[in-house]
Amino acid sequence: MSSDALIADQTDHPGEPVAVTAAGAIPWRAGKDGLEVLLIHRPRYDDWSWPKGKIDAGETVPECAVREVWEEIGLRAPLGIPLPPIHYHVASGLKVVHYWAVKVNGDSLVPDGKEVDSVMWCAPDKAARLLSNPSDVAPLESLRDAHERGELDTWPLLVLRHAKAKPRSSWSKAEGERPLAATGSRQAQAVGRLLQAWKPMRIVSSPWLRCVATVAPYARATGAKVKLAEGLTEHKHQRTPKKTAAVIESLVDKQRPVVVCTHRPALPTVLKQLATHMPSHLVQLLPAHEPFLSPGELVVCHLANSGKKRVVAVEQFKPFDD
Structure with a gap:
């Protein structure tokens, strides 16, 4: 034995x-x-x-x-x-x-x-x-x-909160230029390794520096294409959350593996939009309370390749924390 x-x-x-x-x-x-x-x-x-x-x-x-x-x-x-x-x-x-x-x-x-x-x-x-x-x-x-059930052949849509940024209190320049902290830079490297488990070759990110820097190690390692979406920024979400939701819905429509990098304040809208494509037992697996995701953490939504825009599985992971 x-x-x-x-x-x-x-x-x-x-x-x-x-x-x-x-x-x-x-x-x-x-x-x-x-x-x-x-x-x-x-x-x-x-x-x-x-x-x-x-x-x-x-x-x-x-x-x-x-x-x-x-x-x-x-x-x-x-x-x-x-x-x-x-x-x-x-x-x-x-x-x-x-x-x-x-x-x-x-x-x-x-x-x-x-x-x-x-x-x-x-x-x-x-x-x-x-x-x-x-x-x-x-x-x-x-x-x-x-x-x-027709739920085995799937494609992933990943929602990623940017890695740890420098504190707002210590940053006097434009909010969109606030960079990652040293811890955040290490998290970004770990995020890059974790994302390769699903290897989406498309990245849609808030154009703010801390989001772009979070996905940069993965993009460099894999050659994944990066698209910047203003609707994923904190300011755009605060003014027009419907535009944030529209970014997510457009990615569901495209039915291609993708990772979305955004900010903590936008996460409730992003997750709520994804919840419209899943049954109640999966909705319960989504983070529902502040801060929803910790810096560098992600949610993986698996959508069936049936063309019906249906989420059939949900997971949540943190990159390795050194």
């Missing part, structure tokens, strides 16, 4: 501290034979599972998932909808593994040969029978259910 074999039940473990945090993904594709998922074989344990691994120091959980998928099967792909995490016991205590769906668009897969010696595409029913860890079935069932 491998060291990470399931020895506990699959219910939550209230009050028990997590000893090991890991992340991974279920790669999927939809072809003429229907939905297929990718299993990996690990020679060290002689088992079938999903690509996953332990979180590294200085890493967020989404970053860990993307890295592990790349290292184990040679796939660079953005994360799709979140899937239920699983909990089980290992020698050091309780382990949690966070999972996402990852769409494979004809990409060639290259198992690393050491940790993964082979891969197998198969239907979900067959995968459920082959999985060595029974708890790995739960995220698979969630993925299959999302596919049946």
Whole structure:
């Protein structure tokens, strides 16, 4: 039996501290034979599972998932909808593994040969029978259910609050020129790494310096196109919040992956507009109280690729705080 074999039940473990945090993904594709998922074989344990691994120091959980998928099967792909995490016991205590769906668009897969010696595409029913860890079935069932509802194939719209800026009290020049604090500059670098988990190639930002500086490391690293929208500034939002909402609605209409960088005072309007595209149980996942998001924090809204402008999943993350 491998060291990470399931020895506990699959219910939550209230009050028990997590000893090991890991992340991974279920790669999927939809072809003429229907939905297929990718299993990996690990020679060290002689088992079938999903690509996953332990979180590294200085890493967020989404970053860990993307890295592990790349290292184990040679796939660079953005994360799709979140899937239920699983909990089980290992020698050091309780382990949690966070999972996402990852769409494979004809990409060639290259198992690393050491940790993964082979891969197998198969239907979900067959995968459920082959999985060595029974708890790995739960995220698979969630993925299959999302596919049946038309909510598996998605695109992300990310709402980002700019990183920490210099205090207003210490800034006497134009408000739009107030820069990031030293802490904010470090946050911007961390934001740049976190955004690569979804890798939107479009950025729509308030033209004020602290927003532009927050997305700059990501734009430089990826070549993502940056568009400045006056409707996302504090002043424009204060005068005409409808224009702020209109910026968000236009991005929903375009149905292309995008990150929106704006200011704390504009967040209630931005989130309220997005809430019009989601069911009540997802609205409840949106931040609802001041300050809504901390500096550098983001909300990920996954919208179905059905053309119906429908949010099907919501997540919230902070960049790694050093």
